[in-house]
Amino acid sequence: MICVSKKKSYLKSQNLKIFGQGKLNGRVKISGAKNSALVLLAASLLTNERIILENVPRLTDIEKMGNILKNLGVNLVDKNNKIEIDSKNISVKELPYELVNGLRASFFCIGALLSKFGEAKVPLPGGCNIGSRPIDEHINGLKALGAEILIEEEIVKAKIKGKKNKLYGTDIKLKCPSVGATETLIMAASLAEGRTTIENAAREPEIQDLCQMLNKMGAKIYDAGKEKIIIDGVNKLGGCTHKVIPDRIEAGTFLIAAAATSSSITISPVIPIHLEAVTNKLQESGSKITIKGNSIKIKGKEIKGVDIDTAPYPGFPTDLQAPFTALMTIANGESRITETIFENRMNHIHLLKKMGASIKLNKNVAYIKGVKTIKGMDLVGSDLRSSAALIIAGIIAKGISKVYGLEHLDRGYENFESKLKMLGIKIAREFNKRTLTRSECKIDSEPKEIIDLRVA
Ligand code: EPZ
Secondary structure (H helix, E strand, O other): OOOOOOOOOHHHHOEEEEEOOOOOEEEEEOOEOHHHHHHHHHHHHHOOOEEEEEOOOOOHHHHHHHHHHHHOOOEEEEEOOEEEEEOOOOOOOEOOHHHHOOOHHHHHHHHHHHHHHOEEEEEOOOOEOOEOOOOHHHHHHHHHOOEEEEEEOOEEEEEEOOOOOOOEOOEEEOOOOOHHHHHHHHHHHOOOEOEEEEEOOOOOHHHHHHHHHHHHOOOEEEOOOOOEEEEEOOOOOOOEEEEOOEOHHHHHHHHHHHHHOOOEEEEEOOOHHHHHHHHHHHHHOOOEEEEEOOEEEEEOOOOEOOOEEEOOOOOEOHHHHHHHHHHHOOOEOEEEEEOOOOOOOOOOHHHHHHOOOEEEEEOOEEEEEOOOOOEOOEEEOOOHHHHHHHHHHHHHOEOEEEEEOHHHHHHHOOOHHHHHHHOOOOEEEEOOOOOOOOOOOOOOOOOOOOOOOOOO
């Protein structure tokens, strides 16, 4: 839970204080998937009827996407982990820069807006800390479907060329299995005239979740999760209620934390197949994994060094590369971690080395020699998943660590420190010396211990 204050800068001054060499024990509830909920919110623009999303995680990214939809004229009611969306009164087709900036997923609205209204204006998402994040696959696919695309002053202006104000189904082959481009094009093609096929489509579970919801709304999408997806456009999409799938990246983060501390925990709900690449690697590295229905039990034992190459699903997820690297710093033996998806996703390496890890970095390949232990220190996360990695490193380390940069962490992990505390980790969210007035931040108690902050 986060305290939302008028001035977002407070997050830069907060830190998580972690007492090292901790152990995890017990069960932890996995939240709904951030990367599914975000695209499902965008997909709600495709219908005039009510969409009810359940199991939505409370995250700053979700809050930002909700604000963007409201700015378009969408009636959005946020009821804790349930969001009700009514898009019949959309009046604006241009996403505002100040709201879009910093939320790449907002760009995925372009396919829905274009397909439904015949036009859309969305600011370029731009790069971020992990890479340049191009959108050429989105643009080329929309053009193939019959859109005219102009990019002027950092705004992507899309318009349907044909008189009928409809996109036309066609065969698209992606140069790389981009998750976002696949999602953008599925949403655009769902209301197009005729059949669209997307070859070399991304197969991530979040895409399968999107297609499941769209089909509930009346879309005709086949083979989601396979390399070639087929979409037969329909005239109209209706409303539905949809439960967001569990977050496989949050789940994997907890499994890695348990392995790193030779702990035994159970995580649920999960969809085990979504985590197969991760549980296989953890077993190869020496952890005992037991799968029962929608829960996974891990018993961390010795940690052997293993090699990881990140890859599109069903390969090892790039979003768990940094947390797994933290685990490998104290493995017995050597490991090699290769990041193949993003060009700048090794920001955590230099800090792990400062903590005493033995790592040689050559471009996107980290060669790690396991050490007995690493030492706690002040750390600053620079993106969502490197922040999670640094928290795992703090839990492993000898001594106390303070992890800053929580504005990244709060984007993608719901109640992260509360869940870790409930599993037995001594961790507390601290505020900087500048006292926050109560009106700035509704808190139940003094910010000494873990505080369950109500979202303002
Ligand atoms: C999604 O980002 C996720 N974000 C990312 O999660 C995740 O890391 C990524 O997929 C890969 O799994 C959301 O779903 C909101 P991509 P996306 O398009 O769609 C290249 C997290 O931590 N590419 O699959 O932006 C691109 O440069 C975040 O939760 C093009 O070349 O990722 C990258 O190298 C981080 N042209 C590769 O594809 C394009 O038009 C994968 O990017 C688009 C992408």
